[in-house]
Amino acid sequence: MPNTSIMTFNILSILPVLILAGFGMMVLVVDVLSSRKMGEKNFLAYLSLIGVVIAAFLSKNFTGTTLFSFYGAYTIDNYSLFFQFVFLLCAGLTILISKNYVQRENINYGEYYTLILFSTIGMILMASGADLLNIFIGLEIMSISIYILVGMKRTRLTSNEASLKYFLLGAFSTGFLLYGIALVYGATGTISLRQIAVFIAGKGGVLDPLLLAGMGLIIVGIGFKIASAPFHAWVPDVYEGAPTAITAFMAVGPKAAGFAAFLRIFFIAFGQVHQDWEKIIWILAVLTMTTGNIIALIQTNIKRMLAYSSIAHAGYLLIALVAANNMSVSAILFYLLAYLFMNIGAFAIVIVISQKEDSFLKISDFSGLAYKHPRLAIAMTLFLLSMAGIPPTAGFVGKFYIFSSAIKSGYVLLAIIGVINSVIAVFYYLRVTVAMYMRGPEREFQPLTLSPFIFVAIIISIIGTIQLGIFPAKVLEIAQRSILLLR
Amino acid sequence: MEPYLFYVMAATSVVAALYLIFEKNPVFCALYLVFSFINIAVLYVLLEAQFIAAVQVIVYTGAIMVLFLFVIMLLMVDVKKKQKDDLPFQRIPAMVMGFVLLVVMGLAIKSKLFQGREGEYTSAKVESIGHTQLIGKLLFTDYLLPFEMTSILLFVAVIGAIILAKRKV
Numbered sequence: 001m002p003n004t005s006i007m008t009f010n011i012l013s014i015l016p017v018l019i020l021a022g023f024g025m026m027v028l029v030v031d032v033l034s035s036r037k038m039g040e041k042n043f044l045a046y047l048s049l050i051g052v053v054i055a056a057f058l059s060k061n062f063t064g065t066t067l068f069s070f071y072g073a074y075t076i077d078n079y080s081l082f083f084q085f086v087f088l089l090c091a092g093l094t095i096l097i098s099k100n101y102v103q104r105e106n107i108n109y110g111e112y113y114t115l116i117l118f119s120t121i122g123m124i125l126m127a128s129g130a131d132l133l134n135i136f137i138g139l140e141i142m143s144i145s146i147y148i149l150v151g152m153k154r155t156r157l158t159s160n161e162a163s164l165k166y167f168l169l170g171a172f173s174t175g176f177l178l179y180g181i182a183l184v185y186g187a188t189g190t191i192s193l194r195q196i197a198v199f200i201a202g203k204g205g206v207l208d209p210l211l212l213a214g215m216g217l218i219i220v221g222i223g224f225k226i227a228s229a230p231f232h233a234w235v236p237d238v239y240e241g242a243p244t245a246i247t248a249f250m251a252v253g254p255k256a257a258g259f260a261a262f263l264r265i266f267f268i269a270f271g272q273v274h275q276d277w278e279k280i281i282w283i284l285a286v287l288t289m290t291t292g293n294i295i296a297l298i299q300t301n302i303k304r305m306l307a308y309s310s311i312a313h314a315g316y317l318l319i320a321l322v323a324a325n326n327m328s329v330s331a332i333l334f335y336l337l338a339y340l341f342m343n344i345g346a347f348a349i350v351i352v353i354s355q356k357e358d359s360f361l362k363i364s365d366f367s368g369l370a371y372k373h374p375r376l377a378i379a380m381t382l383f384l385l386s387m388a389g390i391p392p393t394a395g396f397v398g399k400f401y402i403f404s405s406a407i408k409s410g411y412v413l414l415a416i417i418g419v420i421n422s423v424i425a426v427f428y429y430l431r432v433t434v435a436m437y438m439r440g441p442e443r444e445f446q447p448l449t450l451s452p453f454i455f456v457a458i459i460i461s462i463i464g465t466i467q468l469g470i471f472p473a474k475v476l477e478i479a480q481r482s483i484l485l486l487r
Numbered sequence: 488m489e490p491y492l493f494y495v496m497a498a499t500s501v502v503a504a505l506y507l508i509f510e511k512n513p514v515f516c517a518l519y520l521v522f523s524f525i526n527i528a529v530l531y532v533l534l535e536a537q538f539i540a541a542v543q544v545i546v547y548t549g550a551i552m553v554l555f556l557f558v559i560m561l562l563m564v565d566v567k568k569k570q571k572d573d574l575p576f577q578r579i580p581a582m583v584m585g586f587v588l589l590v591v592m593g594l595a596i597k598s599k600l601f602q603g604r605e606g607e608y609t610s611a612k613v614e615s616i617g618h619t620q621l622i623g624k625l626l627f628t629d630y631l632l633p634f635e636m637t638s639i640l641l642f643v644a645v646i647g648a649i650i651l652a653k654r655k656v
Contacts, residue, residue, distance in 0.1 A: 014632070021639060028646075070632040111650050118643050125636060137633045141640050148647035163651070189604040209600045 010069035013062075013076055016055040016084060017121050023051025024117035031110025041108055045099040045453070048113035049092060052120070056088045068130065072192060075130040078482035082333050083127035083260045090253045090340055091120040096457035097348045098245040104356055105243060107152045116249065119145035123253055127260035132181045132191040135261045139177070139225065142257055143170050146250050150242040156357070162241025169234045170224070177221025183214030184269075196269040205272045215270060219280060222265075226258035226314045229287035236299075239307035244358060247303060248347030251310045256336045259317055263329060266321070274324050281322045282414060289315030289421040296428045302350055302361050305428060306343070309387060312425060313339055319418050320402045323409040330479035331401035337475065338386070338394035338468050345461030346383040348454055349376060353445075360443070363432055368441025377436045379458055384429040386465045389422045394468035401476070493533055500526035513559045517552055524548045535610045538618040 011018075027044050034041065059081055066077045094116055102108040118141060125138025147170060151163025185191050187210040188199040200207065207215070224231040239247045270277060292312030299305040317335060320328035353369070353376070354360045370377035386393035399422060406415040468475055503523035510516045524547045531540035572578070595601050613621060626634050 071629045073629070073632045109650065111646050115643065115646065118639060121636075121639060133630065133633045134636075137636050137640060141636065141643060144640065144643050144647060148643070148651060151651055154651065186603040189606050208602065209595070210603065213601075 010067065013067060013069040013074060016059040016088075017124055019055045019058060020051055020117045020121050020124075023048060023054075024114040024121075026051075027110050027114045027117070041110070042099065044108075044110050044113050045095055048117055049095050051117060052088050052092045052095065056085065056092075059084045059088070072194075073131050073134050074125075074128050076128065078478075079264075079329075079333075080124075080128040080260075082479065082482040083256065084124050086256050086336055086340055087120050087123040087127070087253060090249065090256070090344070091116055093340075093344045093348075093457050093460065094245055094249040094253075096453045096460075097248060097344065097351055099453040100451040101243065101245045101351050101454075105153055105358070107154075107243060109152070112149065112152060115145040115149050119149070119249075119253065123257035123260075126257040127264075129261070129264075130193055132184065132193070132265070135265070136178060136181060138257070139261065140174065142254060143174065143225070146246070146254060149246045150238060150250070152246065153243050156241075158241035159243065160241075162238040166234055166238045173221050173224030173231065176217050176224070180214045180217025180219075180221055183210055183217065185214075187211040187214060193265060193269040197271060200270070200272050207273050207276055212276065215277060216280070218265060219277070219284075222258050222262050223284060226255050226262065226317075227288075227311050228284050228314050228318060229291045229311065230284075232288070232291065232311050235311055236304045236307045239310070240301060240303045244303065244347060244351050244354065247306075248344045251306070251343050251347070252336075252340045255310070255314060255317075256340070259321075259332060259336065262321065263332065267324065267329070271324075278322050278324070281318055282411070285315050285318035285322055285414065286417055287315075288312070288318060289418060293421050293424045293428075297424070299428070300362055300364070302363050302366070302432070305363065305432075306346060306350075309425065309428070310343070312421065313387075315421070316399060316402055316418060319406050319411070319414055322414060323405045323411055325405060325409050326480075326483050327401070327408055328405035329483040330476060331398070331405045333479040333482055334468070334472065334476055335398035335402055337479075338398040338465070341461045341464030341468065342383045342386040342393075342395055345458055345465065346380065346387070348458050348461065349380045349383070352376065352450060352454060352458075363435055364442060366432055367435045367439040367443075369436040369445070372441060372445045379462055380436065381433050382462060382465060384432055386469065388426045388429040390426075392466070392469050394465045394472075397469055397472040489533060493530065496526045496529045496533075500530070514556065517555045517559060520555070521548050521552050524552070535613065536618070538622055 027047050030047060031041065031044055034043075062076050062081055064078070066075075068075050095113060098112070098116075102112055122138045122140070122142030122145065126135050126142065127138075129135040129138055147163055147167040150166055151159055153159035181191065184196065187208060188196050190196060190199065200211075220231065224234075227235045239251065242250065266277060289312050292308045292310070292315055296305050296308035296312065299308060313335075317332055320331045320335070350361065353366065366380075369380070382393065386395035389395045389399040399418075403415045403418055406412075406418070500523045503519045503526065507516050507519040507523065510519060524543060528540045528543040528548070531537070531543060608621065616624075
């Protein structure tokens with residue numbers, strides 16, 4: 001491995017994390033010190049955006065380097081940098097779509113932005129952690145921030161319910177994960193992913209029961225965070241009750257972070273015992289895709305529909321995890337980036353269409369949108385088609401690479417199930433499009449407040465969706481370079 | 488001497504835990520929990536982990552249980568009110584599954600399938616360096632990053648407690 005250096009203690013390596021933490025606290029302090037009323041605190045959004053942009057530039061500086069710092073607990077490689085980019089982009093876009101939304105919903109607290117920045121820190125730790133302890137702490141920082149963000153709309157009952165539900169179930173899943181980590185530590189005597197791999201290799205690639213039990217519990221813990229099928233029961237209620245901007249954030253960020261940790265643990269630590277976990281993940285993938293898509297068919301609320309669709313997307317990503325070849329890693333990275341753009345774009349439009357107190361969230365509320373606001377309808381159609389995987393969009397290329405990675409490893413049946421599922425999915429995505437184009441308006445569209453912030457977010461999402469769909473080569477190349485040191 | 492102490496302490500802590508579950512009065516429940524924790528602290532001492540035993544007593548039985556008692560006191564939980572079981576149909580399956588889990592775990596322990604690995608820090612090594620020194624050294628070398636990141640975790644929790652529980656923000 002060229003240009004690999006082992007540094008025992010390199011504070012510069014966590015500079016993006018430190019910047020995010022610093023800006024998060026700065027937002028809090030500025031919020032307290034400012035005497036302005038709650039509706040006028042726009043500068044908090046600017047401040048946190050600046051923090052995200054600086055962190056993105058700092059992490060860009062590391063491109064191409066590979067280093068282990070903090071005694072091998074924290075890695076920087078192209079893989080973790082790709083994920084850092086995804087997380088920071090996700091946080092940035094969320095802040096953009098939040099700015100007017102939080103004013104409308106009266107949740108314009110400084111803590112809102114602070115918690116978004118802090119949960120981004122947690123995600124970065126999950127993607128960069130080279131041992132199970134770091135991944136666990138990152139997961140906790142991310143989850144606890146999001147539990148709070150979900151309940152941010154304190155006066156609305158659905159928000160409280162969503163927060164409590166997510167917190168209780170999330171605490172359980174954390175227990176599973178931690179128990180799994182403890183069993184793995186008990187069996188191998190180490191928490192470092194590479195050392196676990198060395199231990200398994202020393203045993204000749206055979207897992208003893210203790211390690212097997214630990215691995216299973218880790219699958220449960222992370223499976224909850226990425227919303228895969230038997231552990232998905234919380235998703236619809238929580239996505240529906242959370243403030244819409246936070247729904248967009250938690251549909252992308254934790255899922256990407258969960259996959260970052262999932263891939264690192266299962267490809268590095270348990271890479272040699274692929275035959276022991278591929279069947280479980282195979283079943284999880286099929287269950288996740290099918291449940292998500294079939295239940296999404298009967299939803300009438302757009303947020304619930306997108307929640308089930310996000311479950312289905314986790315299923316597609318799991319297909320690539322089963323395949324476990326070099327192509328599948330780049331496919332997952334590419335798909336997550338594409339998913340980021342189309343998902344945040346769709347939720348941004350949901351925010352624009354809905355009115356105060358999150359009303360007008362039914363699919364029928366989109367009827368006739370094309371006649372009143374044709375450009376918004378076109379943008380929404382683009383995002384939905386991309387989620388369905390229709391050719392000139394990012395979603396198509398992502399699905400194509402995921403299915404081809406499965407076929408390359410010989411999982412033809414799994415790929416076929418995936419394709420059938422994406423055909424089912426077209427139906428419910430098209431239902432919204434049909435409502436927008438083929439039905440007359442059922443309600444008055446109040447003058448929509450398309451503020452410059454959310455406008456920029458939608459434009460970025462459109463550009464991302466189209467660019468990744470038409471010219472995927474450049475991003476794919478970056479994604480392919482991000483896997484070199486993984487195995 | 489030591490094996491007997493182990494059995495006595497283990498048995499008392501299980502009995503205390505059972506009392507904790509079946510006791511109706513929440514204050515007594517908390518006190519039984521304290522009792523169980525102290526017994527477990529003694530088990531730590533028997534495992535030659537004095538530092539963890541001390542932390543167990545100071546943090547769990549001291550700080551956290553006092554907090555528990557305060558919460559019970561402030562909420563003024565009504566002892567006499569009979570609690571309705573909202574999920575009666577879960578009772579039987581829960582018992583069956585719990586029993587199955589117990590049997591499986593017993594079999595697993597008996598069959599010696601679950602064999603741990605002797606760790607890096609044997610009691611001889613711990614004895615030569617010293618408990619607290621060893622933990623301190625590890626916290627500030629190998630586990631420095633997670634240790635520091637825990638501060639962000641705690642900070643987030645504080646923010647959450649304030650923003651969700653305050654009457655007026």
